[in-house]
Amino acid sequence: MAVKVYNxxxxxxxxxxxxxxxxxxxxxxxxxxxxxxxxxxxxxxxxFDVIAKYLRYRGYSVLYIQNVTDVDDNLINRSKQSGVPVPxxxxxxxxxxxxxxGALNMDSVNIYPRATEHMKEILDQVKGLIEKGYAYESNGxxxxxxxxxxxxxxxxxxxLDKLQAGARVEVDENKRNPEDFALWKAEKPGEPSWDSxxxxxRPGWHIEDTAMTMAYFGEQYDIHGGATxxxxxxxxxxxxxxxxxxxxxxxxKYWLHTGVLNVDGEKMSKxxxxxxxxxxxxxxxxxxxxxxxxxxxHYRSPIELTEESFEESKQGYERLVETVQNLxxxxxxxxxxxxxxxxxxxxxxxxETIQKFEEWMDNDFNTREAISHLFMLSTKINTALKxxxxxxxxxxxxxxYDTIGDxxxxxxxxxxxxxxxxxxxxxxxxMREKARxxxxxxxxxxxxxxxAKIGILLxxxxxxxxWKRR
RNA sequence: GCCCGGGUGACAGAGCGGCUAAUGUGACCGACUGCAGAUCGGUUUUAAGGGGGUUCGACUCCCUCCCCGGGCACCA
Numbered sequence: 001m002a003v004k005v006y007n008x009x010x011x012x013x014x015x016x017x018x019x020x021x022x023x024x025x026x027x028x029x030x031x032x033x034x035x036x037x038x039x040x041x042x043x044x045x046x047x048f049d050v051i052a053k054y055l056r057y058r059g060y061s062v063l064y065i066q067n068v069t070d071v072d073d074n075l076i077n078r079s080k081q082s083g084v085p086v087p088x089x090x091x092x093x094x095x096x097x098x099x100x101x102g103a104l105n106m107d108s109v110n111i112y113p114r115a116t117e118h119m120k121e122i123l124d125q126v127k128g129l130i131e132k133g134y135a136y137e138s139n140g141x142x143x144x145x146x147x148x149x150x151x152x153x154x155x156x157x158x159x160l161d162k163l164q165a166g167a168r169v170e171v172d173e174n175k176r177n178p179e180d181f182a183l184w185k186a187e188k189p190g191e192p193s194w195d196s197x198x199x200x201x202r203p204g205w206h207i208e209d210t211a212m213t214m215a216y217f218g219e220q221y222d223i224h225g226g227a228t229x230x231x232x233x234x235x236x237x238x239x240x241x242x243x244x245x246x247x248x249x250x251x252x253k254y255w256l257h258t259g260v261l262n263v264d265g266e267k268m269s270k271x272x273x274x275x276x277x278x279x280x281x282x283x284x285x286x287x288x289x290x291x292x293x294x295x296x297x298h299y300r301s302p303i304e305l306t307e308e309s310f311e312e313s314k315q316g317y318e319r320l321v322e323t324v325q326n327l328x329x330x331x332x333x334x335x336x337x338x339x340x341x342x343x344x345x346x347x348x349x350x351x352e353t354i355q356k357f358e359e360w361m362d363n364d365f366n367t368r369e370a371i372s373h374l375f376m377l378s379t380k381i382n383t384a385l386k387x388x389x390x391x392x393x394x395x396x397x398x399x400x401y402d403t404i405g406d407x408x409x410x411x412x413x414x415x416x417x418x419x420x421x422x423x424x425x426x427x428x429x430x431m432r433e434k435a436r437x438x439x440x441x442x443x444x445x446x447x448x449x450x451x452a453k454i455g456i457l458l459x460x461x462x463x464x465x466x467w468k469r470r
Numbered sequence: 471g472c473c474c475g476g477g478u479g480a481c482a483g484a485g486c487g488g489c490u491a492a493u494g495u496g497a498c499c500g501a502c503u504g505c506a507g508a509u510c511g512g513u514u515u516u517a518a519g520g521g522g523g524u525u526c527g528a529c530u531c532c533c534u535c536c537c538c539g540g541g542c543a544c545c546a
Contacts, residue, residue, distance in 0.1 A: 011474090031546055044546040073544070146543090158473055158542070181543060205544085227546040228475080237543080259475085260540065269545065296494080297483075302476080302539065309482055312495040319494090322508065360485095368484055372493035382509055386502090441504065448506080459507050466508095 003058060005223075006300060006364045008231065008255040009155055013364060018222045019253060023061050025221035026052060027213050027252075029230055030066040030112065033093035034074045037100055038275035039290075039305065040227075040261040040268035045106050046291060046409070047258045047299035048225045052108035053407045054361050063110055067212055068094055070114045071192050071202050086192055090114075100278040103287045104294075105409035113212050115203060119194050121211035122203045125245060126183045126196075134244040138174040140186030140199040146179045149240045155255060156232035181237050183207050206237035210251075214242070224252040229267070231257055259302035268305065276305070285314065288410060292317035295367045295408050316375070317410070320401075323378040324414045326385055327398040329466045335391035342384045343393040350400045353377045357404050367408060374404060413469075429458070429465050436460075 003016040018024045028048045031041045045066075052064045069075075070090045079086045094112075115122070126142050129135035135144050146152050146160065153160055160179060172182075182204035187193035193200040203211075213221055219242070226235060235255065242251035260267045263274045281290055293313035297303045353373050360369040381397055389397070405411035428447060435443040448458045451467070458467045 008474095029546065037546090041546045047546095153473090156473070156541075179543070225546095228540060229545060230541095231474085232541055233543045234545085258546075260546080262539070265539070267540070267545095300475090301483085304482080304539095306482085308495080312482060315496090316494050319509090326509080366484080368494095369492080372484075375493060379510080383511090386510070436504085439504085445505075452506095457507070460503075460505090461508075468508095 003055070003362050004364055005254050005256065007253075008257050009250065009252075014254070016254065018060065019220060022059070024055055024063070024223065025213075025217040026055075026062055026064045026223040026225070027209065027217070027221065028064070028066050028109075028225040029209065029227075029234070030068050031097060032069040032072060032074055033090050033097055034072075034078045035093060035270060036277045036279055037093075037097050038268060038270070038277050039281055039294075040275065041097075042101065042104060042106075042278055042290070043261045043294050043303070044225075044227045044258045045101055046104060046294045048256075049106045049108045050295055050367060050408060051223075051225070051256070051299070051365050053409070054365060056108075057407050058362075062108075063216070064108055065111045065113060065212065065216055066109045067209055068112050068114045069208060070094075070116050072115075072205060076191050080190075096279070100282060103282055104278075104291045105287070105412055111216070113216070115208035115212075116194075118208060118211045118215060119203075121215050122207050123194075123196055125207060125211050125214070125241065126203075128245050129183065129241065132244060134240075135183055136176065137198050138176070140201055141172075141174050141182060142184035142198055142204075143175055143180040144183050144237065144240060144244075145176060146181065146240065147177060149244050151243065151249075152236060152240050153232075155236050155239060158232055158236070181206065181233060183241070206234055207241060210238050210241045210245075219246040219248050220250065221252055223254045223256060225256045225258070227260055228257045229260060231255075256299075258299050259297075262302055262304045265304070285310070288321065288413060289314045289317050291409050292320075295410070296371055298364075298366060298368050300364075320374060320378055321411065321414050323381055324398065324401050324411050325466075325468045326382060327394055327401070328414075329461075330385055330389065331391060331394045331398070333464060333466070334388060335394055336388040337390070339390050339393075340387075342387060343390050346381060346384050346389060346393050347396050349377050349380050350397050353400050354403060361407070370404065371408070374401075425456070425467050429467065432458070433465060 004013050005016045006012070007014050026048075028045070031037055031045070052062050055062050068090070071086065075086045075089055078084075079089055082089075126135065129144060130137065130142065134148050135142055184196060184198060184201050184207075185204055186198070187200040187202070191202065193202055224235065224238075239251050243249045262268065263276075266274060268275050293310055296313060296316070303309075353376075356373040357370045360366040360373075363369075377397075377400065401411050402415055405415065428451070432444045432447040435441075435447070451458050455469055456467055457469075458465060
């Protein structure tokens with residue numbers, strides 16, 4: 001069975017067949033580092049992180065590139081406001097972004113190229129587009145003449161005549177036509193600039209992506225991802241630049257778009273000031289909960305962020321984590337020697353869960369459906385655990401969480417082990433058990449309370465005491 | 471105005487031309503329990519925006535209307 005992906009370009013679910021056999025070239029628009037990242041950025045980047053990881057799980061060799069825009073209007077404006085030079089802004093916010101996304105286990109990107117590192121390719125492309133008659137120079141600016149590229153709008157299904165250029169942004173008077181977009185912007189005083197055949201200036205918004213992907217992937221590649229809001233004009237402009245330049249289509253075989261994150265019925269964005277910084281979210285919630293919240297929705301669906309939906313994710317994720325911990329505890333403390341029918345049933349369910357996981361992930365990366373099977377398995381495991389399972393079964397069951405967790409980026413912390421802490425805890429738990437045997441609940445409760453204060457939850461179960469981090 | 475999505479229980483949110491319409495959360499009851507915590511079982515809502523069409527059969531396909539979101543040259 002092949003992996004199927006929903007291609008925005010064709011609006012159809014298609015069999016995924018990379019251009020070069022097993023090799024997948026994948027590019028996703030990164031977040032411009034001029035400010036803190038918020039949960040909306042995370043939704044998109046986590047969405048593609050899962051896609052890259054699943055394709056690798058399926059045996060593809062994925063080269064995943066995410067660009068870093070290190071010169072643009074937002075950076076320049078922020079620099080003027082704050083007095084911090086553009087490169088310093090980039091360093092600061094990009095480092096923060098890596099740290100925060102890293103906390104969410106977003107670690108599938110191979111290369112983070114920067115626009116300014118690809119100035120030569122950018123200039124070559126702009127020159128090429130002028131030579132081919134698709135672009136023109138005007139007062140040190142270079143514009144792509146959209147009217148010369150009849151396919152413009154094929155991705156977003158826009159009809160050029162019906163668009164209202166200047167609906168939100170004023171039309172530049174240097175343009176021949178309002179719909180033309182900038183490939184190169186003439187220098188303004190005090191702004192970063194580079195030498196070019198048209199005088200000093202800087203790249204337009206769309207050109208860095210095509211410059212980079214052609215440098216790394218060649219003229220055509222497999223997957224381009226981004227949020228739906230970037231579909232027009234950004235992705236449309238990329239197609240125009242690339243296909244006009246090379247004459248080859250499609251520039252990108254599969255276009256994938258993520259739904260946006262809404263707050264109170266509106267898109268989370270910096271301009272609407274309704275954003276929730278990742279930094280702040282990470283202070284309030286476990287990274288696993290945030291990750292779970294984001295992967296427990298289909299990547300293409302928009303999601304509505306509410307206090308309740310986040311709490312719900314917390315409860316749900318903790319139940320899955322609980323099951324992982326129950327399994328770990330059982331392996332250490334209560335594995336049975338004799339196999340029973342329960343072992344057969346759990347092992348069968350474990351196999352089926354993996355099978356369903358692959359089936360649903362093959363179907364346009366349906367993480368939501370995949371996770372629902374993990375919940376069903378968890379209920380079965382927790383029920384079976386009351387009567388006990390063999391070590392072999394327990395380990396097989398645990399491996400399901402390991403395998404799926406790897407792709408979805410969940411349970412990572414829980415699956416790590418620390419021998420020193422384990423040893424210390426074993427000792428403390430033994431001391432407390434002695435106190436309990438003597439009905440000295442004052443001491444036993446104090447041990448538990450003190451542990452609770454440092455974030456360790458001690459529980460008494462039918463099979464003895466156990467502990468876990470909260 | 472134009473283009474693109476979407477409308478499913480209390481809430482979140484999947485799938486499917488026919489099955490009992492997943493799964494999760496919440497609420498209630500119960501089991502377990504020194505307490506706490508967790509887990510399990512049960513219960514829980516006449517659940518498909520309105521209208522029309524295709525079909526033996528429509529939540530699913532088509533048309534239309536209403537409502538919500540995204541985009542229209544800033545943005546994940």
